[in-house]
Amino acid sequence: MKPAAVAVIGGGVMGASAADHLAARGRRDIVILDRAEGPGAGSTGRATGGYRAQYGTPINVRLSLLARDKLLRFEEETGVEPGYLRSGYLWLAVNQAELAALDAGRRVQHAEGLLEAASVTPGEIARLNPAIRLEGIVGGAYCPTDGFIRPLGILEGYLASAARLGVRVEWGVEVTGLRRADDGRITEVGTSRGPIAVETVVNAAGPWAAAVGEMAAIALPVTPLRRQIAATAPCDLLPADMPMTIWAGDGFHLRVRDGRVLLLWPTPGAPGRPFDASVDPAWIDAVTAMAHARVPVLRKAVVDRASCWAGLYEMSPDKHAILGAGSECSNLYFINGASGHGVMHAPALGHLLAEIICDGRATTLDVRCLDPGRFARGQLNVAGEVL
Numbered sequence: 001m002k003p004a005a006v007a008v009i010g011g012g013v014m015g016a017s018a019a020d021h022l023a024a025r026g027r028r029d030i031v032i033l034d035r036a037e038g039p040g041a042g043s044t045g046r047a048t049g050g051y052r053a054q055y056g057t058p059i060n061v062r063l064s065l066l067a068r069d070k071l072l073r074f075e076e077e078t079g080v081e082p083g084y085l086r087s088g089y090l091w092l093a094v095n096q097a098e099l100a101a102l103d104a105g106r107r108v109q110h111a112e113g114l115l116e117a118a119s120v121t122p123g124e125i126a127r128l129n130p131a132i133r134l135e136g137i138v139g140g141a142y143c144p145t146d147g148f149i150r151p152l153g154i155l156e157g158y159l160a161s162a163a164r165l166g167v168r169v170e171w172g173v174e175v176t177g178l179r180r181a182d183d184g185r186i187t188e189v190g191t192s193r194g195p196i197a198v199e200t201v202v203n204a205a206g207p208w209a210a211a212v213g214e215m216a217a218i219a220l221p222v223t224p225l226r227r228q229i230a231a232t233a234p235c236d237l238l239p240a241d242m243p244m245t246i247w248a249g250d251g252f253h254l255r256v257r258d259g260r261v262l263l264l265w266p267t268p269g270a271p272g273r274p275f276d277a278s279v280d281p282a283w284i285d286a287v288t289a290m291a292h293a294r295v296p297v298l299r300k301a302v303v304d305r306a307s308c309w310a311g312l313y314e315m316s317p318d319k320h321a322i323l324g325a326g327s328e329c330s331n332l333y334f335i336n337g338a339s340g341h342g343v344m345h346a347p348a349l350g351h352l353l354a355e356i357i358c359d360g361r362a363t364t365l366d367v368r369c370l371d372p373g374r375f376a377r378g379q380l381n382v383a384g385e386v387l
């Protein structure tokens with residue numbers, strides 16, 4: 001295959017954003033390689049489309065705010081509407097410890113300038129989402145500028161913009177190996193269609209990123225974690241602009257999308273089958289029972305089993321993204337491990353990675369706490385979030 005200045009492994013939202021931002025910075029001869037036959041086959045196509053800045057660490061709030069700025073300009077810059085809807089994220093606490101954790105998060109958010117994030121009383125919760133059974137709820141947190149985005153729209157926008165800037169996308173090409181020279185740098189990407197001589201490689205392989213790291217004999221601590229979604233049959237039991245509503249203790253949450261109510265509840269994944277993305281029927285029964293207890297109107301809804309789906313989060317050990325090159329290999333860059341926040345953070349992470357590659361460091365934000373070496377140094381970010 002033709003040599004490339006930059007090979008981006010993975011054409012999900014991360015790879016597309018990285019490639020587009022690199023091309024916008026003037027990099028030429030960029031190729032995206034993806035083994036899927038077309039866009040959206042990985043995690044990006046499975047995402048529910050939540051956007052929030054209500055996080056508990058400064059870096060995640062900053063990434064969300066940078067992403068929000070970029071989402072507001074997204075259509076102008078890429079030609080595709082990202083579907084950013086300010087429907088809010090409403091967190092519910094059932095005890096004082098959960099409330100204290102939400103309060104601690106809000107102090108971080110306010111310090112980062114997210115002043116619209118507020119605590120809410122049970123009475124305010126009833127106004128924001130009247131469908132919730134209030135019994136046992138002691139309070140919560142709400143941010144009106146959180147809400148929803150369209151994962152496939154964002155992917156489409158970055159791919160279209162990148163293509164206009166000359167980025168090539170090769171679908172149906174599996175990356176099978178990375179050849180390193182004596183100085184440690186990668187010189188060649190092995191693919192199912194033959195080798196490609198390269199100067200720079202970006203690992204954007206989502207939940208499969210660790211396997212790409214292994215090809216260069218680099219241990220990248222990204223692990224898949226199954227997330228399942230139960231979808232009701234189309235119904236009008238809840239309003240389309242209902243806030244994403246999340247129980248802070250166990251992470252059960254729901255939203256309305258395309259006329260269906262989507263129910264989510266994080267569980268540990270299929271034991272012994274980390275890449276299994278099938279839906280467990282017992283999980284559907286359990287999440288449906290939770291929905292009936294917490295949102296009584298949903299007792300009238302029918303869960304449409306054929307429309308339920310699952311996908312894989314790309315977890316890092318501290319649930320924060322891994323961004324930049326490691327010390328072992330100076331021309332292999334990571335944009336991985338966003339831990340289930342990747343669609344909303346891709347606009348920011350792609351922008352920042354382009355700065356790292358083009359300028360040697362990110363300047364828009366200080367992202368040293370996301371560097372790949374932090375795990376070996378024992379400098380993990382501390383995230384108390386359930387999601």
Ligand SMILES: Cc1cc2nc3c(=O)[nH]c(=O)nc-3n(C[C@H](O)[C@H](O)[C@H](O)COP(=O)(O)OP(=O)(O)OC[C@H]3O[C@@H](n4cnc5c(N)ncnc54)[C@H](O)[C@@H]3O)c2cc1C
Pocket residue numbers: 009010011012013014015033034035036040041042043044045046047048049050051173174175176204205206207208209212227228229310311312313314335336338339340341342343344345
């Ligand atoms: C159920 C669910 C709900 C989610 N909800 C949200 C949400 O509300 N908001 C949010 O921000 N995020 C959400 N996420 C997380 C989000 O989907 C991910 O963080 C994001 O899509 C990661 O993007 P990516 O480009 O890294 O990965 P992917 O989209 O998985 O792309 C990786 C690509 O790499 C390719 N690839 C892998 N290995 C190779 C190889 N060897 N050779 C060639 N190609 C390869 C794959 O084919 C794939 O296309 C959700 C995820 C799931 C599963």
